[in-house]
Amino acid sequence: MKLDRKEILKALETITIAGEGKNMVESGAVANVITFGDEVVVDLVLHTPAMHIKKRAEDDIRKTIHELVSPEAKIKVNIKVETPEKNEIKGRAIPGIKNIIAVASGKGGVGKSTVTANLAVTLAKMGFAVGILDADIYGPSMPIMFDVENEKPISITVDGKSKMKPVESYEIKILSIGFFTAPSQAVIWRGPMAAKALNQMIFDADWGELDFMLIDLPPGTGDIHLSIMQSLPITGAVVVSTPQAVALADAKKGVAMFMQDNINVPVLGIIENMAYFTPEELPDNKYYIFGQEGAKNLAEDLDVPFLGEVPIVQSIREAGDYGRPAALQTASLIETVFEEITRNVVQEVVNRNDSLPVTEAIKITTMAGCSAVKKN
Numbered sequence: 001m002k003l004d005r006k007e008i009l010k011a012l013e014t015i016t017i018a019g020e021g022k023n024m025v026e027s028g029a030v031a032n033v034i035t036f037g038d039e040v041v042v043d044l045v046l047h048t049p050a051m052h053i054k055k056r057a058e059d060d061i062r063k064t065i066h067e068l069v070s071p072e073a074k075i076k077v078n079i080k081v082e083t084p085e086k087n088e089i090k091g092r093a094i095p096g097i098k099n100i101i102a103v104a105s106g107k108g109g110v111g112k113s114t115v116t117a118n119l120a121v122t123l124a125k126m127g128f129a130v131g132i133l134d135a136d137i138y139g140p141s142m143p144i145m146f147d148v149e150n151e152k153p154i155s156i157t158v159d160g161k162s163k164m165k166p167v168e169s170y171e172i173k174i175l176s177i178g179f180f181t182a183p184s185q186a187v188i189w190r191g192p193m194a195a196k197a198l199n200q201m202i203f204d205a206d207w208g209e210l211d212f213m214l215i216d217l218p219p220g221t222g223d224i225h226l227s228i229m230q231s232l233p234i235t236g237a238v239v240v241s242t243p244q245a246v247a248l249a250d251a252k253k254g255v256a257m258f259m260q261d262n263i264n265v266p267v268l269g270i271i272e273n274m275a276y277f278t279p280e281e282l283p284d285n286k287y288y289i290f291g292q293e294g295a296k297n298l299a300e301d302l303d304v305p306f307l308g309e310v311p312i313v314q315s316i317r318e319a320g321d322y323g324r325p326a327a328l329q330t331a332s333l334i335e336t337v338f339e340e341i342t343r344n345v346v347q348e349v350v351n352r353n354d355s356l357p358v359t360e361a362i363k364i365t366t367m368a369g370c371s372a373v374k375k376n
Contacts (some may be wrong), residue, residue, distance in 0.1 A: 002035070003035040004035070005034075007068075008035065008065060009033055011065055012024055012033070012042070014068070015064055017029055017053065024057070028045070029044055029045055030044060031045045039076070040065065040073055040074070041076045042075070042076070042077050042078070043078045043080070044057060045082055046079060046082070047081070047082060048356070052303060054079050054081070058077045058079065061075065093232070096209040098211050099211065101236055101237070102215045102229075102234050102236075102265070103115065103116045103238050103240065104240070105219050105240045105247075105254060106219065106249070108220075110242045111242070111273035112240040112273075114325075115238075115240045116142075117132070117320070117325045118316075118325045118326060119341070120212075121325045122327045122335075122339055122341075123342055123346075124172055125327075129210045130171070130213075130214065131172065131173035131207055131212070132173070132175075132215075133198075133215045134178065135198055135215050135218065136217065137177050137218065138194075138218060140178035141178070143179060146167075146169035146172065146325070147169060148167050148174065148323070149323075151167045152167075152179055153179055156206060163204060164201070164204055165205070165206055166205055169323075170324075170325070176201075194224060198227055199227075199231055203231075215232075235266075235349060235353070236352050237258045237267050238307065239251050239255055239270045240271045241271075241298070242275075242290045242291075243272055243275060243291035243292060243293065244290040244291050245291065248294050248295065255267055255302055266352050267302075268304075269299065269305035270296075270298060270302075270305075270307060271307045273310045274290055275290075275309035275310060276288050276311050277289050278311060289312065307341050307345055308337065309337075311337070313333065315329065315334060316334060326338075327339075
């Protein structure tokens with residue numbers, strides 16, 4: 001049996017590497033293919049050292065060649081990793097802030113803000129300095145979740161400049177458009193006005209030294225998201241979803257947005273909220289009301305880490321309504337759940353900072369009425 005190089009390449013065109021957006025031949029990942037009778041050597045060049053991506057690429061090559069070309073082919077895959085050199089940040093970084101994490105969801109109502117608040121207080125309990133930027137301009141919820149609805153940021157002078165001082169609650173520094181509007185007032189702004197308000201909260205505030213800034217993004221993939229990524233070099237993104245198919249479809253779009261070539265924000269992982277319900281009187285039972293392990297399966301399909309699952313617990317809702325995040329409850333199930341998830345997030349941030357260059361802010365231009373996105 002003699003293998004045909006053209007058939008091998010055609011088979012490899014059916015494989016896409018996570019985060020590339022193109023098949024491995026079109027993207028240039030396949031550097032060379034050499035055949036010797038029934039043997040084939042594939043030289044692959046990847047731009048990420050992530051072990052799970054390298055392993056999946058190798059497994060996909062073997063499986064595809066066996067299925068589409070010959071089940072008897074002897075396959076060797078050589079993988080070389082070429083990571084770009086660390087680039088200087090060309091966006092406007094905030095001095096003193098080490099890591100900026102965007103918390104996103106494709107769909108509203110999946111508990112993104114609740115997850116953000118509980119991640120923040122858990123990070124603070126671990127000893128990190130934490131801030132939250134509530135970027136959900138049209139539906140800000142952090143003032144309620146931290147029981148600071150009636151607070152207002154005060155003006156202070158820093159190095160001769162007037163700055164906003166974030167409101168603090170449970171050791172978290174918070175800025176939200178909700179501090180500047182009445183609870184019953186609707187924010188009816190076009191994109192440029194919302195972007196201006198966000199820039200003021202980002203750059204005209206005295207955030208001080210922070211280990212983590214969490215950005216609570218609005219649902220979807222729209223103008224606010226681009227404005228944030230235009231303004232800041234995001235360390236990575238966390239996507240929140242429930243297990244149901246409708247939410248997963250939108251979460252997949254959220255992951256795809258961050259992975260676009262011209263945006264290229266590392267996705268730290270997916271968190272599954274409302275994963276299951278356990279009645280107090282039946283502590284050994286789990287009821288999968290919205291489906292079972294949907295977000296976990298999505299993470300596996302997209303080759304991104306699964307950060308953990310949050311059950312449906314009445315105290316989470318109550319804690320959010322009363323302005324005290326549930327993860328503050330010591331010796332509780334929710335404290336344990338969020339400690340595990342937060343440890344996973346921190347580990348993924350460490351992995352990301354060790355293996356990838358600093359994220360650049362993106363530049364947004366307008367051409368013939370359409371938004372175009374490119375790297376600075």
